[in-house]
Amino acid sequence: MKKIIFLNPPLTLKERSGNLSAAAARAIPYGLLSLATVTKNAGYETTLLDATNHGYSCEETIELILKANPDYLGISTVTLSIHTSAALTEELKKKNKDIKVIVGGAHISSAADETMKLFPSFDVGVIGEGEETILELLAAFDQNKPLSTVRGIIYKDGPNIVKTDRRPFIKNLDVLPLPAWDLLHDMTNFYRPSAPSYVRLPATTIVTSRGCPGNCIFCNSKAIFGGLRCFSADYVIRLIQDLTANHGIKDISIYDDNFIFFRERVERICHFIIENKIDLTWSCYSRVDQGDTELFKLMKRAGCWQISYGIESGSQKILNLIRKNVTLERIESTIRATKKAGLRTRGFFIIGHFDETEGTIQETISFMKKIPLDDFHFTTFTPLPGTEAYHIADTYGTFDRTWSKLNLQYPAFIPKGLTPEIIETYSKKAYFSFYFRPRIIASYIGIVFKYPENMKRLLNGLKALLLRIFSQ
Ligand code: B12
Known part of the structure; x- marks a missing residue:
């Protein structure tokens, strides 16, 4: 063999x-x-x-x-x-x-x-x-x-x-078998999502769709998977049953770029979890122009506790430039609707965009504090191979193309008029001024009360945060 x-x-x-x-x-x-x-x-x-x-x-x-x-x-x-x-x-x-x-x-x-x-x-x-x-x-x-x-x-x-010629994408993803978890060393106890992405252990990550309908200039999801396709609700239900019943999983982080895009599928999965009283907490990622309070409430009843959104910037000018195709008003209404349903909200932002100025960074920091976010994550704008941004980066600033540095934290791209120091100073300021607010601290204390086993992961999160803010 x-x-x-x-x-x-x-x-x-x-x-x-x-x-x-x-x-x-x-x-x-x-x-x-x-x-x-x-x-x-x-x-x-x-x-x-x-x-x-x-x-x-x-x-x-x-x-x-x-x-x-x-x-x-x-x-x-x-x-x-x-x-x-x-x-x-x-x-x-x-x-x-x-x-x-x-x-x-x-x-x-x-x-x-x-x-x-x-x-x-x-x-x-x-x-x-x-x-x-x-x-x-x-x-x-x-x-x-x-x-x-x-x-x-x-x-x-x-x-x-x-x-050779490009292979067409698999039309019906359900033809793929469920993952053979036993190929991993102790999937139940060894693996876990990042600190802000689970509330109970054992926790795991899954991906239930491929591709993206968006055209953002900084992303290359399309290069790998083309337009958006998903595994059916039935397939995802089998996956959830397998994880909870056979592997003792209690929390799932759904890493799809856009889990809630196929609304009917989400509703069916939620109804299944509710009707079968599956003991599961879960979180997911989504584009910020999807969903409404009714859907979020159903998700909450089915055990969802957090949705992470790619927001990218608090400046409409920048959102237009990166072709995010969303308005600040829509972002705000989605975050408020999510919050109204009782879910935690987490925003992903990027700093150092093309045409970014100190003014647009300040707009972003104000916006992230104005909308009811519970958590946020910053990456530095990084033109990755295969994206439009990679080809046009030199027009907008200086770009260190060393592949082995592109971890989305290192400031590989510096827009004209800014310096790595300015970007770093604002990143630190954003982390500090966002987290050290009474509402955010209270929300974390609330998590520990509800899920006491979270103490350790939250301390890890705090350690990472303090290092991020205070290290040179
Ligand atoms: C989940 C995820 C993570 C997880 C887990 C990563 C992992 N090892 O699986 C975590 C949070 C740890 C992570 C970290 C990082 N990630 Co990440 N991540 C993703 C995400 C959202 C899903 C990945 C996934 O599981 N997809 C589903 C599976 C089925 O697809 P796949 O892994 O691509 O594999 C398929 C094909 O690519 C191909 N394939 C893949 N490998 C191989 C190998 C062989 C031999 C063959 C034949 C085929 C093949 O076949 C697979 C099945 O069809 C993708 C975005 C996306 N939607 O894909 C970004 C993505 C892969 N991540 C990205 C980046 C940049 C990172 C980080 C560098 C960022 C960071 N500092 O956190 C690190 C790198 C760590 C690492 N070792 O990979 C970029 C990569 C772009 C690039 N050109 O580098 C992506 C594409 C996001 C984006 N749009 O920019 N990531």
């Missing part, structure tokens, strides 16, 4: 989350798990090696791979981890040149040609959704068929780099 290892590559907490490490997730590598489930079902001896979350170094990871001696190594990488993945496979190939290295994920899907040219140790790159492609690719290798017959890949053919 042929052997494949799927690798979540080494990446330290510091590289990934900077000063917010204490609050970072040990999130399930959901994409890799989906792929590993498919190859396992197809009869390959399949292992999932999660070096990111186990904190393995490159040397330890190489050793583990050599010991298992697989035929194939499948790595999932984002832009931040592509250099480490290349260095690791280069070393690996010095010791065993027969292992075929297959790379997939957000980065290669967005910058396929450049990546394959730069890194000789990658044999094949898989572009976009991987479940169908990996099976065809492995079959082609096993049967010595030309790789040109496999859609959705990029590979080396002598000195040339060849890209």
Whole structure:
């Protein structure tokens, strides 16, 4: 039986989350798990090696791979981890040149040609959704068929780099099996979402839709998954039943970019949870122009406790420039409706946009304090490969394109007229002035009273916050 290892590559907490490490997730590598489930079902001896979350170094990871001696190594990488993945496979190939290295994920899907040219140790790159492609690719290798017959890949053919036709997206996602959780080391107790994303343990993360209807200039979700598609309500219900009944999960963080877009689906899932009295708390992410109080109240009855929204900026001028396609009025009414239903609200903001000024940053800070948010998260504007922003960044400021620095915390892009120091000063000011308000402190105390086991995670959150505000 042929052997494949799927690798979540080494990446330290510091590289990934900077000063917010204490609050970072040990999130399930959901994409890799989906792929590993498919190859396992197809009869390959399949292992999932999660070096990111186990904190393995490159040397330890190489050793583990050599010991298992697989035929194939499948790595999932984002832009931040592509250099480490290349260095690791280069070393690996010095010791065993027969292992075929297959790379997939957000980065290669967005910058396929450049990546394959730069890194000789990658044999094949898989572009976009991987479940169908990996099976065809492995079959082609096993049967010595030309790789040109496999859609959705990029590979080396002598000195040339060849890209095959793009594979159409899977129309009916329900054809995919439920994740084989046993491929993970102790999914119930080892993994958990980031500190602000769960209220009870054991907690886990799932993704129930793919793609996005939006056209924001800074996001490359479309490059991987195209337009928005979802698993059916029935599939999600089976997933929830499996997690709660067979794995003891009590809290689920639904990491979809836009969970509530398909309203009827959400309603069916909620009714199922309510009618079957499933002991579950859950939270989700959404675009900020979706939903209303009626839907939020139903979600609350079904155990939802928080919705996280991508708000990005408190300046209408900036929202228009980044093509967020939403007004400040709509953002405010969605947040108020969510709050009215008794749910916690969390806003994701970006600082250092194209055309950002001290004035627009101040507008953002005022706006985030004016609307009834309970929690917020700041990232620095980072033009990622595959996005429109990546191509036009130089027009708006200076951009350090070093891939291994693009962790959304490091100020890789500095808009004209601002400096990294100004951005950092305002970020710290935003964190301080947002959290150290009586309403926010009281809301956290409320969580501890309702779910006393939260003390530890909230202390971790507080530690991350203090480090973020007071470190140099
Ligand atoms: C959940 C999530 C997280 C979680 C868990 C990450 C994980 N390892 O799964 C946490 C919070 C930890 C996280 C952290 C980060 N994330 Co994140 N995250 C996501 C999110 C919202 C969903 C990922 C997911 O599970 N999707 C569903 C699965 C099924 O899709 P998938 O993982 O892409 O896998 C499919 C294909 O890509 C492909 N594939 C993937 N890997 C491989 C490997 C092989 C061998 C093959 C054949 C195919 C293949 O096949 C899979 C199945 O179809 C995405 C946005 C999105 N909607 O996808 C961002 C996203 C992946 N994250 C992103 C970023 C930038 C980060 C961070 C750098 C940010 C940060 N500092 O926190 C870190 C990096 C950490 C890391 N090691 O990945 C970017 C990556 C963009 C880029 N070019 O780099 C994305 C695309 C968001 C965005 N739009 O900008 N993230």
